[in-house]
Every structure is written in C-alpha cells, then in structure tokens.
Amino acid sequence: MKGNETKKRKFQMPHIYVILFVLSAIAAILTYIIPAGKFERVPGPEGRTTIDPNSFSGVEQTPVGIVDFLTVIPRGLIDAGEVVFFTFIIGGMFMVLRHTGIIEIAVDKLTRKFSNKSLMLIPILTTVFAVIATVIGTPELSLVYIPVIMPLMIALGYDSLVAAAIALCGTVIGFAAGVLNPINTGLAQKISGIPVFSGIGFRLIIFVVIVLAAVFYIMRYAKKVKQNPLNSLVYEDDQEKREQYQDQDQVEEKHMNTRQKYASIAAFIFFGILVYGVVGQGWFMVEMAGLFIIMGIVVGIIAGLTLTEICEGFNQGFRDVLMGAMIVGIARAVAVVMEDGQIMDTIVHGLGSAVNELPPVLGAVGMYFVQLIINFFIPSGSGQALVTMPIMAPLSDIIGVTRQTAILAFQLGDGFAHILYPTSGYFMAALSIAGVQYQKWIRFFFPLFLILAGISVVSLIIAQVIQWS
Structure with missing residues (x-):
C-alpha cells in the first residue's frame, strides 16, 4: 500500500502556481541565452501599432536578474488587471x-423540460456560442456563459467539465474559424493587404467541420458521465454542486414569487444591454465588469x-474565483519576463525565418506550427496578428504560399491554443x-486538441493545393 501511495505521489501533476512559476523562471534563464532583438513599431490598421518586418535588429542584452525576477508576478498581476478584476x-x-x-x-424548470432530451443541449449551445464568437470575435464571453449553464449541466446529470467544454470549445472554435471575425480574420487580412473577409466559403466549411468534431467529442464524454458519474474526471470536485442542483425531479417544483419574476426580467434586460454593448459599442472587460456590478445591485434589490x-x-463570489484571478496575473508574468529581456521579437523573427526554408505545402503547415508556438508567448489574437502577420504575409509570397493560406495558418495556430496554454489569462x-x-482540463481536452x-493541417494542405486566395 505504501508503495502504491508513493507511486501516485510521484506522478502527481504540480500545482498550476508551480507550473507558471517554473515557466517564468525558464523565460528568465532564456533572456541570458537568446540574443535580444527588436522590430520597429509603426502605425497599423485601425490605429493599432504593428511592426516593420524588415526592421529587425539586435539590441543590447537586458537579461532578467534576480531582483527584477522578484517583481514579475506583481507586475504580471498589474498588467493583467483588466482580466483579473473582470x-x-x-x-x-x-x-x-x-x-x-x-x-x-x-x-x-429547464431540467424538467429537457430531462429526456438533455444531450441535444450540447450541440445547440456549442453551436450558438461558436456562431457568436465567429461573428464578433470574443472568446472571453465564455466567462459569462460558464456560470449560466453550469447549474443546468450539473442538474441534468453531467459535470462541470461538460459545462466548461461547451463554453470554451464553442467560443474558441468560432474564434479560430473566423468566418466573419474582425479580431483575427479581419485584422490579419487588412495587415496582409487582401480584401477583408474574402475567402469566406472555405472558412465556413472549416467552421462546420470543427464544430462537428467538438460536439461529437463533448457528447461522447457527456454520455459516459451520464451513464456512470464515476466516469467524470471531476467527480469528487463536483460533489457540492451535485448536492445542490441534482435530483430536481424528486422535489416539489419551484416557482418564482412576484419580486423574483421582476428580477428575472431585469436580468434579461441587462444581458440585452451587454449584447448591444459588445456588438454595437465595442465594449470589452472593463465596460462589462461595470455593467455586472450595477446588474448585481439592481437585480438583487428587485429580488428583495x-x-x-x-x-x-x-464577497462570497470573489472568494470562489480568487485562485483563478491570481493565475491570470501569474501567467502574465511569463510575457513580462520576455518583454524585459527583449527576446520576444527575437523568437518571432527566428521562427519566421525557419519557415523560409520549407517547400510551399510544408511551408503552410510550418506557419501553423510557428503560430502555435508563438501563441504561448502572445496569447492574444489581435496581438499575435499585429506581431506576426507583417512577417508572415511577405514571407508567404517568397515561399509560394498564398496570403489567404498564411492568414488561415495564423487563425488556426492562434485559436485552439487559447484553451490549451496556461499563459492564456481568460x-x-x-x-x-x-x-x-x-x-x-488537459486530460479532457488534449485528445480533442490533437483532432x-x-x-488544421489537412485544411492548410488543401488550401495550398487549390491555391486558395
């Protein structure tokens, strides 16, 4: 027995704080090894700052010392303050x-209504979230979706992983396919000098394929959990949630009183304002956070x-998400280290140069893996587009890859990794x-990520073979 316990401890994954701290330390060591370099920043589309791809040059080495390293986590929390406080x-x-x-x-009420057809909620919700993300480009809305659908998924006999997967996979798939996404597709096409939202047909096909792949994967796991809750990867973690939300059919049906009805109407009005603000006014986390504060107060008062x-x-809600908020800031520390050591641009330049040595078809695939690697360091769709596309667009002309294909490599390499890397704050x-x-989550998601x-690789090969433009 003692031997088995020792073996289990040996293979136990370290705490996420430890993982992120080690990554920050590795990044600090790399600032002594990787030569410092820098691209010149120039005005880009829509008033954003992008880079001049021909301006890379070496600069004086600025390695991150012990004293500087002591401050990277607090500075990461400050830099990621928007996400932390949201x-x-x-x-x-x-x-x-x-x-x-x-x-x-x-x-x-929803549990009683969908008790016999609960599995159909998975493709419906995943597709709806994917469509919204592929049009407005905000995978961060998964932060809003998860607490809304979580109680329902638990009550229907699934687990918190199913709820997280519906929201995270749905939004990131829509974002990655970028059918009409201004954040990645539109911006990358503007930088690359091709018509905005051109090539929509092929992206729409990719969108359908990856939504189907994700839906079937999530449904397969959900069915196993429904049949036997012990199959859940988070069975013990969900114990309290199951006690709170399950067995709804064994208790008397609940009804809202008058104040709760008015509070529900007010909540729907606030969510309508949220949609209008995000879609029509360009709201992001600061504006949404402000709206949610007022929403909590108003709805709470109306409800009594x-x-x-x-x-x-x-206060109770703050305590429940404390660790997640801290993780966001600690994850940002990795990028802070590389920016201080001025090795971010060097890494981007080196990876871009490596693709130059590949034949066209492999070049398209190589661009995908380059973007996949860079996403670890720049976990932002628009940020990655502004840094990499000024390099990848002209590089694609040199190696014979169409610019449309290069943009697709960016979208797919950037997109799915948002819910893989711990450096992704949201x-x-x-x-x-x-x-x-x-x-x-990694145990659950990594097989789907490989799919x-x-x-993605097959799509890029097809795009290059047909000379998609």
Whole structure:
C-alpha cells in the first residue's frame, strides 16, 4: 500500500502556481541565452501599432536578474488587471444572482423540460456560442456563459467539465474559424493587404467541420458521465454542486414569487444591454465588469435582498474565483519576463525565418506550427496578428504560399491554443469559474486538441493545393 501511495505521489501533476512559476523562471534563464532583438513599431490598421518586418535588429542584452525576477508576478498581476478584476466581478455578480434564487428556479424548470432530451443541449449551445464568437470575435464571453449553464449541466446529470467544454470549445472554435471575425480574420487580412473577409466559403466549411468534431467529442464524454458519474474526471470536485442542483425531479417544483419574476426580467434586460454593448459599442472587460456590478445591485434589490446581503454575495463570489484571478496575473508574468529581456521579437523573427526554408505545402503547415508556438508567448489574437502577420504575409509570397493560406495558418495556430496554454489569462479564469483544475482540463481536452490540429493541417494542405486566395 505504501508503495502504491508513493507511486501516485510521484506522478502527481504540480500545482498550476508551480507550473507558471517554473515557466517564468525558464523565460528568465532564456533572456541570458537568446540574443535580444527588436522590430520597429509603426502605425497599423485601425490605429493599432504593428511592426516593420524588415526592421529587425539586435539590441543590447537586458537579461532578467534576480531582483527584477522578484517583481514579475506583481507586475504580471498589474498588467493583467483588466482580466483579473473582470474575473472577480463576474464571480461576485453571479453569486448575488444565486442568492436571489432565480438561477435555481430557472435550472429547476429547464431540467424538467429537457430531462429526456438533455444531450441535444450540447450541440445547440456549442453551436450558438461558436456562431457568436465567429461573428464578433470574443472568446472571453465564455466567462459569462460558464456560470449560466453550469447549474443546468450539473442538474441534468453531467459535470462541470461538460459545462466548461461547451463554453470554451464553442467560443474558441468560432474564434479560430473566423468566418466573419474582425479580431483575427479581419485584422490579419487588412495587415496582409487582401480584401477583408474574402475567402469566406472555405472558412465556413472549416467552421462546420470543427464544430462537428467538438460536439461529437463533448457528447461522447457527456454520455459516459451520464451513464456512470464515476466516469467524470471531476467527480469528487463536483460533489457540492451535485448536492445542490441534482435530483430536481424528486422535489416539489419551484416557482418564482412576484419580486423574483421582476428580477428575472431585469436580468434579461441587462444581458440585452451587454449584447448591444459588445456588438454595437465595442465594449470589452472593463465596460462589462461595470455593467455586472450595477446588474448585481439592481437585480438583487428587485429580488428583495438587502444591501448587506448583496455585498456579502459579492464577497462570497470573489472568494470562489480568487485562485483563478491570481493565475491570470501569474501567467502574465511569463510575457513580462520576455518583454524585459527583449527576446520576444527575437523568437518571432527566428521562427519566421525557419519557415523560409520549407517547400510551399510544408511551408503552410510550418506557419501553423510557428503560430502555435508563438501563441504561448502572445496569447492574444489581435496581438499575435499585429506581431506576426507583417512577417508572415511577405514571407508567404517568397515561399509560394498564398496570403489567404498564411492568414488561415495564423487563425488556426492562434485559436485552439487559447484553451490549451496556461499563459492564456481568460482561459485560466474560465476554469476557475467552472471549478475545473487545469490538469484535469488537459486530460479532457488534449485528445480533442490533437483532432483539431489534424483538421488544421489537412485544411492548410488543401488550401495550398487549390491555391486558395
């Protein structure tokens, strides 16, 4: 028995804090090894700053010393402050909604309605989230979706991983395919000098294929959990949630009182304002966080909560997402180290140069893997486009890859990795809100990631063979 316990400890994954700290330390060591370099920054599309691809030059080495390294995590938290505080606010707001009772009542009604056809909710919700993301380009909305659908998925006999997968996979797939996504497709096409949203037909085909792949993968896991809850990767973690939300059919049906009905109407109005702000006014996390604060207060008062109860609801929600908020800032420390050591541009330049040695078909695939690697260091669609596409677009002309294909390599290499790498801030915050450990998410998602990577490679080969433009 002791031998078995020792063996289990030996193969246990380290805590995510440890993983991120080690990555930051490795990045600091690399600042002594990788030569420092820099591209000149120039004005780009829509007032953004991009790089001059022909301006790379070596600069004086600025390695990150021990004293500087001591500050990278606090500075990472400061740099990622927008995501950190958004995570706190959304956690607090949804806890206030739970205290009003309207979430539990809505879950009770939906559970009874879909009890015999619950599996169909997975393709419906995944597709809806994917369509929204492929049009407006905001995978960060998964932070909003997860707490909404989590109680329903638990009540229907699934687990928190299913809820997280529907939201995260749906949004990131839509974002990666970028059918009409201004954040990655539109910006990359502007930088590359080709008509914005051209080539929509092929991207639409890719969108359908990867949505189907994800839906079938999630449904397969969900069916196993439904048949036997012990098959869940998060069975023990979900114990409290199951006690709270399951067995709805064995208790008396819940009904809203008058104040709760008005509170529900107010909540829907606020979500309508959220959609209008994101789609029509370009709102992002700061604006959404402000709206959620007002939403929690107004809906709570209408439902009959006292101001003290509302404040305590926010506090409880803050505590529940504390670790996720901290992870966001610690993950940002990796990029802070590389920026201080001025090796980010050197890495991008070196990877871009490596693709130059490949034949056209392999060059397209090589661009995909380059973008996949760079996404670890620059976990932002628009940020990666502004840094890499000024290099990849002219490089594609040299090696015989169409610019449309080079943009697709960027989209697919950037997209799916958003929910793989721990350096992706919003992703780590989403896992915290879902109550899913990063290690368990990787066990669930990595096989699907390999499937999506295979689809990506095949798509790029086809695009290059047909000279997609």
